[in-house]
């Protein structure tokens with residue numbers, strides 16, 4: 001998006017509105033083989049929008065917010081804004097204004113009043129006068145690459161065995177998608193090998209009982225540090 005935004009700037013644009021919808025195919029019918037939506041047996045690629053695209057939109061807005069060539073350009077952000085918190089996130093990544101399409105179609109124009117009052121309450125709670133004061137405040141701590149992230153410590157998962165029902169999902173996920181750090185006891189209770197665990201938290205995510213939580217941050221084994 002940066003080259004396109006820079007080209008718009010060179011061409012005389014005062015601002016950029018982004019993102020648009022993302023070209024998508026909703027699905028394919030297994031009986032007719034036609035993609036959805038089917039219009040008399042034919043389909044077409046359409047635009048994906050709304051809250052599902054927000055993470056993609058935030059990434060693009062941050063990319064432009066990081067670009068020094070675009071620093072004086074007004075960025076009007078959109079893509080999944082439904083609430084004042086969504087709007088705030090875009091502003092913290094450099095947006096000078098936000099726009100809403102899909103959420104208005106879903107909930108009506110009145111959500112703009114909720115969005116404004118939510119932002120005003122947030123600003124008052126923070127002792128701020130206007131959103132300009134938080135524009136771009138989140139840009140310095142987000143990087144395009146993961147090599148800036150600290151690797152000297154690990155946040156290990158902590159198991160609450162009284163909540164555990166022995167479903168084994170943590171063991172399966174760690175074995176096949178993690179680092180083979182979990183084994184199940186004969187009573188189907190998980191045991192974690194701290195020498196193998198990398199703190200990815202996949203087990204925390206999959207546990208249906210919320211029996212796994214983050215523990216404190218601890219030093220990583222020497223061989224894992226950078």
Ligand SMILES: Cc1cc2nc3c(=O)[nH]c(=O)nc-3n(C[C@H](O)[C@H](O)[C@H](O)COP(=O)(O)O)c2cc1C
Pocket residue numbers: 018019020021047049050051053078079080081099100101102103
């Ligand atoms: C029904 C619909 C029609 C749209 N029409 C246009 C359009 O004509 N031109 C355009 O640049 N973007 C159009 N968009 C894209 C929106 O302006 C917006 O960039 C996108 O939907 C992401 O924001 P949202 O998640 O708030 O909907 C349209 C979006 C929707 C849902």
Ligand code: SF4
Pocket residue numbers: 156157173174178179180181182192196197198199200201202203204
């Ligand atoms: S945090 Fe990751 S590596 Fe550690 S036990 Fe859980 S799934 Fe396995």
Ligand code: SF4
Pocket residue numbers: 159163164165166167168169170171188189190206207208209210211212
């Ligand atoms: S996923 Fe949760 S409930 Fe299932 S075995 Fe692991 S800790 Fe127990």
